[in-house]
Amino acid sequence: MLFTSYEFLFFAAACIVLYYVLPKKFQWKFLLLCSYIFYAFSGVDNLFYIVFTTVSTYFITRKIKSIGDRQSLYLKEHKGELDREGKKAYKAVQKKKQWRLLLLCLFLNIGMLAVVKYTNFAIYNINEVIGWFGSDNTLSFLDIALPMGISFYVFQTMGYAIDVYRGKYPAERNFLKLALFTSFFPQLIQGPISRFDDLSLTLYEEHRFSSKTVSLGLQRVLWGYFKKLVIADRMLVAVNALIGEPEVYTGAFAFAGMLFYALELYADFTGGIDITIGIAQALGIKVTENFIRPYFSKNIKEYWNRWHITMGSWFTDYIFYPISVCGPMLKFSKWTRGHMGEAIGKRIPVWTSCFVVWFATGIWHGASWNFIVWGLMNCAVILVSQELEPFYRWFHSKVNIGGTLGFKIFRVVRTVLLLSALRMFDCYRDVPLTFHMFGTMFTEWNWGELFNGSLMNLGLSLTDYIILIAGAFIIFMVSMLQRRGSVRERIGAKPYPVRFAVWFGLFVIVILLGTYGIGYNASQFIYNQF
C-alpha cells in the first residue's frame, strides 16, 4: 500500500477517524491492528519477518532485564557478604550473560536482514571472484523478496535492544506495546528510525480529539503530498530519461541529471517523512524529525546532522561510539599512538570507526558496490574536511570573508553540489560508469545543449519545468520561513479566510498538478527500497 495510493488515503483516514471514535484505552491496540493490516498489504508472508523481530527482541530483552533484576536482588540480599571485588566479579558475569543475549538478538535480526537483503549481493561477488579464475561455475541467485521496511524496523528494534542492554530504560513488559513500537504503520516503510524512549512517550498515551492537532497533522500530510506528487514524481520523469541513457546524456546532461536527482530525492524523501509525521501528529503521536533543512548545510558533516537525522544518530550511537570505545579499539589506539606518534596515532582509530560507520551506512542503503562506494566517499570527504580544519582556520584568519553572506551562500552551494555529485552513485548502474559520467562533466563541454531544447525531450514539457521551478521556489521559501519557527503555526495565526485559502489552494494544486493516476502511476518512495 503506497502512500500515494487511494487505498492508503482511505486506510489512513479510517484509522484516524476510528482512533478517536474508539474508547481511549483501546487506541494503541487499535493502532497495532492497523499497523499489521497495513503491513499485511505488502504481502502476508512478510508478517513472518516483523513478528520474528518482535518476538525475538521481546523475549531476549525481557531476559536481559530479568538478569539485571536478579543481579540487583542478589546484590541486595548479599550486601554484607560480598566485598567490592566480589560484587564487581558478579556484575561482570551477569553483564557477560546480558552481552551474549544481546549478541544473540543482533545475530538473529541483523542476520535475518543480511540474509534477505545481502545474499544475492554476496553471490554476485562470489561469482565475480570465480569469474576472475576463469571458471564458468557460478552460483545461482536466490529468489528472495526484500520485505517492506525491514531495514527500518530491524534497526529501530535493535536500537531498543541495545538501549535495554545498556540500562537506558527497562525492557517493555507488554509484548503488544513492543509490537506496536516495531510496526507503527506511518513510519514502517521509510522511517524515521525512532527511539523507544522517545516514541513511547506518546505512542501508548490516550489521546483526546483535538481539531488543532488533527488539522496541523493533515496540513503536514498535504505538504508532503505536494512535495512527492507535484515535485518528486514529476522530476523523476526527466531523471529516468537522463540516467537511462548514459551514453547519450553525458557532460552537461549528467550535471543536469545530478541536480535533478538532488531535487527529486529531497522532495521524495522529505515529502514521505512529512506524510509520516503528519499522520502520526493527527493521531496525537510525536515522531522524531528526520530533516532540518539539509540543503542549507554549510558542510557535509552539518548536512549529515540535518539529513535522515535518525539514521545518522543511530549509526553514531550504536556503531561509531561502541566501536570507538571498545576494548580492541582502545588497545589499537594505544598501539598507534606508541608506534606512529600522537598526531597520527590518535586519528587512526577515529578514521577506522568512521570507515566502519560509513561502510555500514552505504550497505544499509542498498546491496551494491555503488552504495558502499557512496558511503566511503562520504567518509573520505568528511575526514578530509576534518583534517583540513586547521587550514581553514588559518585561511579565515588571513582572509576575512567567513561572515559574509556571499561566503555562506558559497558554502551552501558547494555542499549541495558535492552531495549531489556523491549521489550520482544512486543513479548509474555501476561504480565505473558513475565515475565516467562524473568525468564527462569536465571533459565534454556541451553546456549549450542544455538550452537548445534538448531538455524538452526528457518527457517533460515547458509547463512541467515551470511547475518544477515554481515548486522548488516554494519549498525554498518555506524552508527560509521555517528558520523562524513553524510555518503551519504562523499560518494558523492568520485570519480564517487566509488559512482556508492557503490550505485549500495547496490541496487544489496537489489535485491538479500532482503526477498520479493513469498515465503517471506515482512511483514508490525512493527510501521504501531500503
Added chain:
Amino acid sequence: MKKKAIKVIVSAVIVILALYGLQRLLMPKYMSGVVEGAMIAEYYDEEKDHDVIFIGDCELYENFSPQVLWDEYGINSYIRGSAQQLIWQSYYLLEETLSYEKPDVVVFNVLSMQYNEPQRETYNRMTLDGMKWSMSKVNSIKASMTEEEEFLDYVFPILRYHSRWNQLTDEDFKYFLNRDKVTFNGYYMRVDVKAAENVPEGRPLSDYEFGENAYNYLDKIRELCEKEGVELVLVKAPSLYPYWYDEWDKQIEEYAGEYNLKYYNFLEEIDEIGLDFTTDTYDSGLHLNLSGAEKMSRYFGKILTEDCGLKSRRGEEDLEKSWDEKREAYNAEIKRQQENIEKEKTEE
C-alpha cells in the same frame, strides 16, 4: 459554537462547489472530434417510451437511423450505443434502460462477443462517464476496469482528468454547463463518402471460441429480456471490418437457435438491403454513412414490423411532435455536413 459550525458549513460548501466546478471544467466535453463520449448521457433527456432499444457498439450507432424507423414504420427507437461498447457494458446499460422503460424489442449487436475481458480505459470512459449513478453503473465500472484503473477515478473524475488543466480549450468553457446533442436518438450521422476498397480478410485466429465471460453476459442479457418480457433480437451489422468470422457467426446462430432468438447477420444480406460500399460508407466499410444507414434502417424496419410484429405509432400526437422536431434537426445536420463537404471541395 454556532459561529464555528457556520464556518465549517460555509467552508465545506465552498470546497465542494469549487471541486465540482473544476471537475466539470476538466472533464472532456466530446463536442468535437471524438464525440462518442457524449452519446450515453443524451439518453437521459429523452422521453422514455421507446418500442425498440438498440444496445451495442459503433456498428449500431453509425449504421441504424431511428429517424428512418419512425418516418417509415412509425417505430419509436433509441440507440444506447458507445464506442467499443463491451458486452458487460451493454448488459448494464440495458439493465439501467429497463429500469426507465419497457420497450418491445431490444436489439443487440454481437460483434462485442469477441471481447472476453476489459480492453481500453479510453473507451471505458466514453461509455461509463456518461451514465447516471446507479448500481448498474457501479457494476459496469467494476466489470470494465482495466488493471491500471481505479474505481475512485470514476467516482471523482477530477482525479482522472486533473492533468487536462493545460489542455483546456474554449469548448471546455462553452459546454461547462450544457452540452449540445451529438446524435439523433443515438444515431451518429455522417454524410461523407469513402468507398470500401481492398477490405482486408480476417487474419487467422488461434481460437475462435467466444470467451466464457462474453457468453455469461449474453446469457444475462437474454435472461433479463425474458424476465422483463422484452424480445431480444441479435444482429450483426453490415460493417465489413472488423472482420466477422464464419466460426463466430456459427456460434451465434447456435446460441440463437438454442434459445429461440432471432438473429440477423446483415453481412449476408447486403444485396437485399441495397448497400453499395462504394457510396454507402464514409470510412472504407467500417461504418455506413447516412445513405447506408438509411437503407439499413428501412430494411430493418421491415423486419421489426413483420417479424417482431411492431405496430406503427404514427398518429400519437406527442410522439409526432417530438419526431417532427427531431427531423428538423436531422435535416439541418444533413444540410450542414453537405455544405461543409462542398466547401472543402471548393477549397481543394
